[in-house]
Amino acid sequence: MGRLAGWRRGRAAGLVVVFAGLLVVGAGYSALVPDQSAVAADPTPAQSQQIEEGRRLFAVGCSSCHGLNGEGANNGEGRLAGPSLIGVGAAAVDFQVGTGRMPAVQPGAQIPQKPPTYEDEEVEALAAYVASLGQGPAVPAESAYNIDNITQEEVARGGELFRTNCTACHNFAGRGGALPNGRYAPSLMDSSPRHIYEAMLTGPQQMPVFSEQVLQPQDKRDIIAYIESLEQQPDYGGFGLGRIGPFAEGAWGWLAGMGALVAACVWIGNKGVRS
Known part of the structure; x- marks a missing residue:
């Protein structure tokens, strides 16, 4: 007993305990983590x-x-x-x-x-x-972004997710917007559902990554459905003007209207001078 107690107080005892603990943890990890050999199987x-x-x-x-x-x-x-x-x-x-x-x-x-x-x-x-x-996100299957059987409830839910996560850069209508340092968020109107899904999955350039844990596949599908609904929505007033809202419409009316009035005043003034 005395000899064992003396060994436990020795300098090497702590190292032996740490080494034994690492062996136990490694063995437990190997037992619990699934075998990756099947994932990294040889290609056909x-x-x-x-x-x-x-x-x-x-x-x-x-x-x-x-x-x-x-x-x-x-x-x-x-x-x-x-x-x-x-x-x-x-x-x-x-x-x-x-x-x-x-x-x-x-x-x-x-x-x-x-x-x-x-x-x-x-x-x-x-x-x-x-x-x-190296392992990374795979190309999504067509079923992940197929919206043929989407419901209006899912489109509405996609709109909520889009307004929460995407409008800060892409505009509430998905028409894109300016970002700092010469960057911009592109319009989504001509993007395919597959590429929209991949962009959310991989986060190209300045876009954040929305992994399958952050936005689940159904969430991404709903967002794609909402973007498609925006693309199909008609512009009842004529020109959409980027759908920025009343400011763009008012600015266009002010510039066009005032410009026309100024041009008319200049023309009348010149005509009067010649007379």
């Missing part, structure tokens, strides 16, 4: 061929900014040319390349949308290659 031959095709396309069109292995790169002047793509997932690639934002013409505060450079099959290959670099 077809998937391997798609990934290889994506790697070839990436090396030609993307590596100059994002690095040959997607690790990111600088422009030679110490400034970042393109961020790392490891772990961004296939959904981010499908959004950025599918909307034509990537490849970018040049780096800047805002990357505008333009006609896509790649065909759909090439976008899928690029997404598969980037997904192979």
